[in-house]
Amino acid sequence: MFQPLDPLLHSELRLAVMSLLISAEEAEFPYIKEQTGATAGNLSVQLDKLSTAGYIEVEKTFKGKKPCTICRITPVGQKAFEDYIQVLKTYLNV
Amino acid sequence: MFQPLDPLLHSELRLAVMSLLISAEEAEFPYIKEQTGATAGNLSVQLDKLSTAGYIEVEKTFKGKKPCTICRITPVGQKAFEDYIQVLKTYLNV
DNA sequence: TAAACAAGTTTATTTTATAAACCAAATTAT
DNA sequence: ATAATTTGGTTTATAAAATAAACTTGTTTA
Numbered sequence: 229m230f231q232p233l234d235p236l237l238h239s240e241l242r243l244a245v246m247s248l249l250i251s252a253e254e255a256e257f258p259y260i261k262e263q264t265g266a267t268a269g270n271l272s273v274q275l276d277k278l279s280t281a282g283y284i285e286v287e288k289t290f291k292g293k294k295p296c297t298i299c300r301i302t303p304v305g306q307k308a309f310e311d312y313i314q315v316l317k318t319y320l321n322v
Numbered sequence: 323m324f325q326p327l328d329p330l331l332h333s334e335l336r337l338a339v340m341s342l343l344i345s346a347e348e349a350e351f352p353y354i355k356e357q358t359g360a361t362a363g364n365l366s367v368q369l370d371k372l373s374t375a376g377y378i379e380v381e382k383t384f385k386g387k388k389p390c391t392i393c394r395i396t397p398v399g400q401k402a403f404e405d406y407i408q409v410l411k412t413y414l415n416v
Numbered sequence: 417t418a419a420a421c422a423a424g425t426t427t428a429t430t431t432t433a434t435a436a437a438c439c440a441a442a443t444t445a446t
Numbered sequence: 447a448t449a450a451t452t453t454g455g456t457t458t459a460t461a462a463a464a465t466a467a468a469c470t471t472g473t474t475t476a
Binding site: 235239240241266267268269270273274293294295 | 462463464465466467468471472473474
């Protein structure tokens with residue numbers, strides 16, 4: 229029997245975002261966009277979903293006069309990521 | 323930069339099926355259904371996709387008078403599964 | 417001051433996953 | 447014997463998700 233995989237994390241782009249934020253603690257929208265190769269629209273949507281779930285927090289600030297969106301992983305997000313890995317391992321026979 | 327995740331494997335049910343077949347070498351439809359908890363319809367569709375991709379082979383035989391669908395992983399499928407794990411690991415920081 | 421660019425968001429489209437409905441044959445109950 | 451149920455699936459319809467295209471707002475640059 230397989231435990232269900234958290235659907236919020238079992239998504240290529242959202243997983244990549246979480247992967248970045250786990251190591252980086254903080255990252256700006258354009259950086260995430262570049263690292264993941266996502267389009268801005270897709271990234272925006274996926275960040276919203278992670279944010280709504282409480283997995284990340286999104287801070288909207290300014291860098292000089294330009295808007296700047298900063299993302300950070302939350303404790304809830306960290307826990308979800310770790311749990312996801314544990315469950316996933318049972319699928320991979322690792 | 324993240325390498326793309328094989329979309330055929332990055333699916334909860336198909337991954338579970340592959341996971342079973344990697345260890346089992348051979349499994350019948352009802353067994354896979356039971357182990358994965360999938361509905362017959364969903365399983366049928368996903369097995370088709372894996373089969374069309376050449377990741378598994380599906381043999382239709384009879385067990386006495388009853389139809390019996392046997393699934394096996396192919397070398398192509400094994401390779402794809404291993405590759406998928408390698409790529410996935412870069413997302414998990416494992 | 418008009419054109420191009422940066423940083424996103426919103427909306428529309430495509431793809432995917434999933435289950436409901438269905439089918440054929442075999443078994444069981446009446 | 448035949449009606450009802452079960453087994454072993456497939457096909458089709460629906461719901462959800464991913465993704466990109468189009469758009470917005472403000473800022474630089476020509």
